[in-house]
Amino acid sequence: MLLRHTPKEITERSALSINPAKTCQPVGAMYASLGVHGCLPHSHGSQGCCAYHRSALTRHYKEPISAATSSFTEGASVFGGQANLLQAIENIFTVYEPEVIAVHTTCLSETIGDDLPQMTDKARESGKIPDGKHVIFANTPSYVGSHVTGFSNMVKGMLRVAESTGKKNGKVNIIPGWVEPADMEEIKRLCALIGVAITLFPDTSGVLNGPMSGQYKMFPEGGVTIRELKGTGDAIGTLALGDWCSADAARYLDSQFKVPCRILEMPFGLKATDRFIDALRTIAGVSVPEEIAHERGQLVDLISDMHQYFYHKKVALVGDPDQLIALTEFFTSIDMWPIHIVTGTPGKRFEKKIKKLTEGSPFPVNVRSAGDMFLLHQWIKNEPVDLILGNTYCKYIARDEDIPQVRFGFPILDRVGHQYFPTVGYKGGIRLLEKVLNALLDRKDRDDSEQSFELVL
Numbered sequence: 001m002l003l004r005h006t007p008k009e010i011t012e013r014s015a016l017s018i019n020p021a022k023t024c025q026p027v028g029a030m031y032a033s034l035g036v037h038g039c040l041p042h043s044h045g046s047q048g049c050c051a052y053h054r055s056a057l058t059r060h061y062k063e064p065i066s067a068a069t070s071s072f073t074e075g076a077s078v079f080g081g082q083a084n085l086l087q088a089i090e091n092i093f094t095v096y097e098p099e100v101i102a103v104h105t106t107c108l109s110e111t112i113g114d115d116l117p118q119m120t121d122k123a124r125e126s127g128k129i130p131d132g133k134h135v136i137f138a139n140t141p142s143y144v145g146s147h148v149t150g151f152s153n154m155v156k157g158m159l160r161v162a163e164s165t166g167k168k169n170g171k172v173n174i175i176p177g178w179v180e181p182a183d184m185e186e187i188k189r190l191c192a193l194i195g196v197a198i199t200l201f202p203d204t205s206g207v208l209n210g211p212m213s214g215q216y217k218m219f220p221e222g223g224v225t226i227r228e229l230k231g232t233g234d235a236i237g238t239l240a241l242g243d244w245c246s247a248d249a250a251r252y253l254d255s256q257f258k259v260p261c262r263i264l265e266m267p268f269g270l271k272a273t274d275r276f277i278d279a280l281r282t283i284a285g286v287s288v289p290e291e292i293a294h295e296r297g298q299l300v301d302l303i304s305d306m307h308q309y310f311y312h313k314k315v316a317l318v319g320d321p322d323q324l325i326a327l328t329e330f331f332t333s334i335d336m337w338p339i340h341i342v343t344g345t346p347g348k349r350f351e352k353k354i355k356k357l358t359e360g361s362p363f364p365v366n367v368r369s370a371g372d373m374f375l376l377h378q379w380i381k382n383e384p385v386d387l388i389l390g391n392t393y394c395k396y397i398a399r400d401e402d403i404p405q406v407r408f409g410f411p412i413l414d415r416v417g418h419q420y421f422p423t424v425g426y427k428g429g430i431r432l433l434e435k436v437l438n439a440l441l442d443r444k445d446r447d448d449s450e451q452s453f454e455l456v457l
């Protein structure tokens, strides 16, 4: 009983978070930066923040995460961090030779009001940024928003290099949002099958799920290149997957370069993937290729074969808004009902959207943005569920309440596979359902009486 002090009675809290369902903005900014080829993320703040953000990503991806820091001490904290940042930019380009440095702020540099546009201008004017190299940046104060906000801010920050030549390049920008490297690979595969030329950004495939080659590479092969990012202003359109992670960048391209955008849900599950494939198909002006139709058919087949085990199962979901919205739609479409849904990221529109998606629910539904796992646990104590889907921190609730758990989201610290196997698209949907089904059936095998213990389903 690791969370034995969680009471069943719920008291409204506004100024206290217990077991947060989020982490801080720079973690998201750092993850997004790693999706740019040859990029070294730089944390403009003290060393402790940078060490924490790196370790959060290292523990999830099981890869070393390189990042630099402005290493604030008392002097920088009082007088500002400009001197530290200028020195850092010079050192990084001299020693590590990245193509681009992606600077994000921390609580400390935001609180003292460091002006990143002015500082990066100064770095350029004083010749600290070599020709052909780039410094991009994003403000990521962690006392507002969450890691999702930081991710979104850095994705928009990448577009500082975007240009418009006045001539369209025939490509579509796809902003995948915070999904796993394997998901980014899967999105590229689907686009290639349909025949749509894309620029995917950020793209962490090949960076955080690369092979062991026996050779250390400071900057792996993967990632969107600066050349590709420059071309985003000449694209024929943008598909942003997820309102929270990707919409700001898509709207920026629309307003600055007249690149029309569509905001879609992340393609988790049947319906969201249908919309994504349909958007691609429409852009390409082609029919859906047989290979993709085949994968869709397999997912539909699995849903109908196993429907009896999904039917009216109650689920608790915790994670990031874009993911939870798509997952809620997926679960309701197979007659599983998310009844407790928490995201740590603020934004009341999340609650509205989930309420709409769960309108036909046979059970009362609790949903909270800017919520925490303590509240989720209390809801579960009052109305138990058949499954929890969320990150590794859910395991404490799952253990205490004896509920099966499927690990999903960020961070996953105690399992592997999320780097390698996608959960987006139809194939990803099959994998996700396999995990859900296995969790439910393992529990059934454990709990069934001897008389009803079955060899065959």
Ligand code: SF4
Pocket (backbone or CB within 6 Å): 024, 025, 026, 048, 049, 052, 105, 106, 107, 108, 142, 143
């Ligand atoms: S001080 Fe702010 S930026 Fe640094 S680790 Fe804490 S929340 Fe994150």
